[in-house]
Amino acid sequence: MKITPATLRRLLLSTTIAALGASWFAPADAAAVSPVIQINEATSKADITTQQLRGNISVLMGAGGNIVALQGAKGKFLVDAGISVSKAKLQAALAQVGKGPVKYVANTHWHWDHTDGNTWLGESGATIIAHPNTLKHISETTRVDDWNYTFKPLPKAGLPTILVKDGKTMQFGGELITLKNLGNGHTDGDLWIRFEKADVLVLGDTFWNGVYPFIDNASHGGINEAIKWANHAIEQSSDHTIIVPGHGPVGNRAQLIEFRDMLVTVRDKVKGLKDKGLTVEQAVAAKPTSQFDAKYGNFVINPDFFTRLVYAGL
Numbered sequence: 001m002k003i004t005p006a007t008l009r010r011l012l013l014s015t016t017i018a019a020l021g022a023s024w025f026a027p028a029d030a031a032a033v034s035p036v037i038q039i040n041e042a043t044s045k046a047d048i049t050t051q052q053l054r055g056n057i058s059v060l061m062g063a064g065g066n067i068v069a070l071q072g073a074k075g076k077f078l079v080d081a082g083i084s085v086s087k088a089k090l091q092a093a094l095a096q097v098g099k100g101p102v103k104y105v106a107n108t109h110w111h112w113d114h115t116d117g118n119t120w121l122g123e124s125g126a127t128i129i130a131h132p133n134t135l136k137h138i139s140e141t142t143r144v145d146d147w148n149y150t151f152k153p154l155p156k157a158g159l160p161t162i163l164v165k166d167g168k169t170m171q172f173g174g175e176l177i178t179l180k181n182l183g184n185g186h187t188d189g190d191l192w193i194r195f196e197k198a199d200v201l202v203l204g205d206t207f208w209n210g211v212y213p214f215i216d217n218a219s220h221g222g223i224n225e226a227i228k229w230a231n232h233a234i235e236q237s238s239d240h241t242i243i244v245p246g247h248g249p250v251g252n253r254a255q256l257i258e259f260r261d262m263l264v265t266v267r268d269k270v271k272g273l274k275d276k277g278l279t280v281e282q283a284v285a286a287k288p289t290s291q292f293d294a295k296y297g298n299f300v301i302n303p304d305f306f307t308r309l310v311y312a313g314l
């Protein structure tokens with residue numbers, strides 16, 4: 001890998017977040033600072049890096065989950081909104097991408113690192129698009145014990161007004177955009193967003209490129225559902241397709257296949273242990289992810305926690 005300054009900054013941010021991983025998702029300790037607060041603090045110090053993909057499409061990294069921007073003649077179509085602590089840096093990065101306001105923001109799912117910026121973008125005039133269950137989650141107070149954090153409802157300006165339950169197509173900036181839900185995946189309200197002409201597929205957190213994913217069982221996501229989404233994306237893409245994950249570097253179909261194969265292998269191993277009657281602690285001790293840990297285990301979801309997520313979803 002060629003280490004550019006942008007890559008280096010990204011690696012440093014990843015390291016910062018990985019360093020937080022020790023406490024991340026540990027059983028909630030009332031005295032511990034929530035990882036949400038720690039991530040927000042790390043993100044507030046992070047630079048935004050912009051990578052041009054194809055056509056008028058770019059990805060912006062460093063504001064939470066990956067953000068994709070399509071630049072049209074009169075403004076922008078964004079996928080995801082990042083964390084609002086990045087507002088000033090994100091505004092500057094978006095101005096570098098091209099002229100005009102953000103017209104639309106499509107949320108891939110409800111998690112705060114993808115939707116927290118909805119409010120300032122909505123107040124600036126953007127129309128928010130999301131699945132009805134995303135609207136439900138960000139409209140209510142949500143306690144996440146694993147994160148020792150209670151999310152407050154977003155103000156009205158941050159709530160979606162265009163709801164996509166199964167699918168929708170839109171024309172914007174000369175592009176044909178397809179939004180699609182395949183049922184439960186990472187949560188119960190995921191959307192993938194595909195830029196058909198440029199052949200860019202944005203998968204949100206149904207794809208974490210090269211790192212173990214979080215799977216939100218409490219929001220009706222699950223390991224089998226995550227595999228279903230990955231399989232569908234593999235079927236619907238080619239070697240030409242640029243595949244943007246929710247976290248990790250921009251990817252391709254080969255990397256998505258590798259991710260899917262990892263999910264299937266870990267699922268089968270954990271299922272075998274669970275079927276034998278092992279408790280979750282015994283399953284974690286059996287280290288069913290070990291063959292993948294050197295590659296996938298160095299980000300926010302460590303091997304033990306990933307095993308717990310898979311076990312809980314079976």
Ligand SMILES: [Zn+2]
Pocket residue numbers: 109111186205214246
């Ligand atoms: Zn997520």
